[in-house]
Every structure is written in structure tokens, then in C-alpha cells.
Amino acid sequence: MTPSLTLDEFLLCKQAIMRYGKQGQMIVAIEELSELIKEITKNLRGRDNCAAISEEMADVYIMLEQLIMMFDNDNEIRGQMRLKMKCLKERMDNERGG
Numbered sequence: 001m002t003p004s005l006t007l008d009e010f011l012l013c014k015q016a017i018m019r020y021g022k023q024g025q026m027i028v029a030i031e032e033l034s035e036l037i038k039e040i041t042k043n044l045r046g047r048d049n050c051a052a053i054s055e056e057m058a059d060v061y062i063m064l065e066q067l068i069m070m071f072d073n074d075n076e077i078r079g080q081m082r083l084k085m086k087c088l089k090e091r092m093d094n095e096r097g098g
């Protein structure tokens with residue numbers, strides 16, 4: 001179980017995957033990602049849509065949790081995040097020094 005979900009939320013996500021299938025939930029993930037992209041774009045164009053962005057971020061977050069369950073890759077993601085954060089830190093440190 002990922003630490004960011006309650007047990008009930010975790011079980012609900014598992015049930016959604018079982019009911020709608022991995023492929024169905026992957027399609028939903030794609031749809032939710034595109035909805036977030038759309039709201040971010042609106043914001044960049046000057047729209048005051050912070051509530052909509054929050055809603056779409058929540059949708060994406062829920063779908064990311066389901067993708068983690070489907071691919072069973074929580075540890076790989078943590079490892080990749082550590083690596084990418086290390087690279088980001090190095091890049092920012094180099095920019096400061098350069």
C-alpha cells in the first residue's frame with residue numbers, strides 16, 4: 001500500500017481496477033492527465049482556475065496511485081525519484097556555481 005492513501009482509499013482503488021480492468025483505468029488515467037494539461041494551459045493564458053487545477057490534480061493523483069498498483073512499481077518509482085532529484089540538485093548547484 002502506498003503511504004499517501006488511507007486503507008479504505010487503497011481498497012477502493014483496487015476495486016476500481018478489478019471492476020473496470022487495467023486497460024479501462026489506463027484510459028481514464030490518460031483522460032485525467034489531458035484534463036490537467038488543459039487546465040494548466042488555461043491558467044497560463046490568464047484564467048483564474050485554481051479550483052479546477054486542484055480538482056484535476058486530485059484526479060491525476062488518484063490515477064497515479066492506481067497505475068502504481070497496476071504496475072506494482074512503487075519501489076522503482078521511489079528509486080527513479082531519488083535519482084532525478086539528485087540530478088536536479090546537481091544541475092541547480094552547478095548553475096549557482098557557474
Ligand SMILES: [Mg+2]
Pocket residue numbers: 032035055056059
Ligand atoms: Mg478530471
